[in-house]
Amino acid sequence: MKHKVATGQNIIQWFEQLSPKHLAMDKDPIGLHVGTLNKKVHKVMITLDVLENVVDEAIEKEVDLIIAHHPLLFRPLTQVNPDTEKGRIVQKLIKHDITVYAAHTNLDVAEGGVNDALCEALGVQPEEILVQTKEEKLYKLAVYVPVSHADELREALGNAGAGHIGDYSHCTFHTTGTGCFKPQEGTNPYIGMQGELEQVEEVKLETIVPKQLLSSVLKTMEQAHPYEEVAYDIYPLENKGAKKGLGRIGRLKQPMTLRDFAQHVKMSYDVPALRVVGDLDKKVERIAVLGGDGNKYIHHAKRAGADVLITGDLYFHVAHDAMGIGLNVIDPGHHVEKVMKQVVHDYLQQACNENNVKTEVIVSEANTEPFQFL
Template identity: 70%
Template sequence: MGKVATGQQIIKWFEQFAPKHLAMDGDPIGLHVGTLNKKVNKVMVTLDVLENVVDEAIEQNVDLIIAHHPLLFKPLKQVSPDQEKGRIVQKLLAHDIAVYAAHTNLDVAEGGVNDAMTMALGLKPDSVLVETGKETLYKLAVYVPKTHEDTVREALGNAGAGHIGEYSHCMFQTAGTGSFKPLEGSTPYLGSHGEIEYVEEVKIETIVTESTSHSVMEAMKDAHPYEEVAYDLYKLENEGPSYGIGRLATLEEPMTLKEFAEHVKTSFQVPALRAVGDMEKVVKKVAVLGGDGNKYISVAKKKGADVFITGDLYFHVAHDALGMGLNVIDPGHHVEKVMKEVVSEYLKRTFDKHSITTEVIESNAHTEPFQFL
């Protein structure tokens, strides 16, 4: 029988997908309004937290909003119903709706906004556009009875442990004998109270990244038969994989800039877009960065991109792009709405895995500020 999750549980699971440490310095991510210390019957995923989104949440009896764009990007000097932000906060508090924001950490996360935008174009990301950090690596060693060696090893690999380059499930096993004495109050899988038990065990060692460590540990404990799992987890000096914002990808078949611009327009379902460059120029290598990517045009050029897809392109930056021979396509900032499906599907899978009955919905409220005439 399923159960309702708390806000704390939901955000704990969500942050395994988009860890806070991936966020850029100064980015106001996390809880903005309300409390997570409550049961959540319904979660709504949205790009923006505007007043119409909050009204929709109230109508849908939502308990928690997970947004990409922070509601309180700048601190409020006052909370007044005479101003939109004040009304939003007032409505949220009055209806006990919490708001949590995942901004640049969701941009950077594997499978997050930038990956989703790239894949929406039918492309497979090759690498990050701008490296913002490297994952910390840990060594996990867990002691498992030989009868459950395969089960635990498979659970670890499926949760993300043992990924080295283009290989997964990389692990090392050594056999030995484990011993323990179950004390009063314990419910041992093997052995009897007060007697030392000797068991044929296997020590499984593998690599874990900081981002996957929580899900790996959870999977390990779920798959392990013992009431108390014996394991070691320690930090390594090995250099971990890099992470960052934006993605680079390669078209299977080159297109002209005009053809590719039409493809972008169709893929993101936008009524119009802006393009900079020679419409007949052939493009093959693509850089993608959701939101405002103006300061990264030089990086896109340096990384060999023929065309850079980003939003909020400034007039003079467009001139700079022309001058350096970089084609740019601006489909708008609002195309980041692809995050709604990504996050909602992740939450649904996670809830199903844990037998959680909390409902997940995507906001249908219109938050694109521009109209195309």
């Protein structure tokens, strides 16, 4: 079987199934930063940050597309000046036709994204989100289809993401009845003749669809349906959709002291040092994890019943506040979000394999940790 090379659009379309853009926080500068996605991509590199050493690595390895967690252009540039580091980075990217795409808080929020990977590294099974940021808007789709094609359409809708309720997929309900229609001049009916009233035994197939999938599900419905004109209804629902958000909360298999757990975090995240707030001899079991800067969320962790919050960039006075509310905190640094590199690599490599493309996905080896520990 002949393999093809994916385009940038292909790669990002697959990637956004893991990390949809609608999950991002407001004003988070995600998406395309430099270059174009309308080109063939022979090699993709995954990185936490887009620093100059990362760009030099991409040039050396002939990378076409960089996918990063931290946005390169977090604030708008007023100029591209090669006398500055940011200017040199942008100049090198354009000169070597390297595209940069960022997935920031959407990858934090996503199931299987940064925070789930941080939990997995610790052996903590996530039970709930720490900070809710989104709730899916749901719609009911009712479509009328001949009995002969009902099973085929049901399968297509389920494969497109409709009918997911909790851990169940392809959830539908159907009733049978008689559909009536008269094909007019210029039509090419699948069933019936022009100018003659036709009656067909049909199934009314009902299913539930999240808002973000509605457009693609309708497209799938039209492609799988035998009729030239599809009869269907869409109803907004008051049902509560899946909750999405930052951070995760779970439990250890066995309680341990804060001291021992801090050592476990240190080894699991492969960091040379970390900071701890709290009584080192106190037992901890319920764990909150939030990658990046989690200073704003110590009270969320406390209200959720967490014994300890793992997060980065802890401020001095926030540490005092955590002590005051009796919350233990472990700060292993911001750079532990590097776990996303292998997660995204594995996901995209599998997508390339499943779509029979020979685009190569690699992980950046450049060090972007700014701190040294002496």
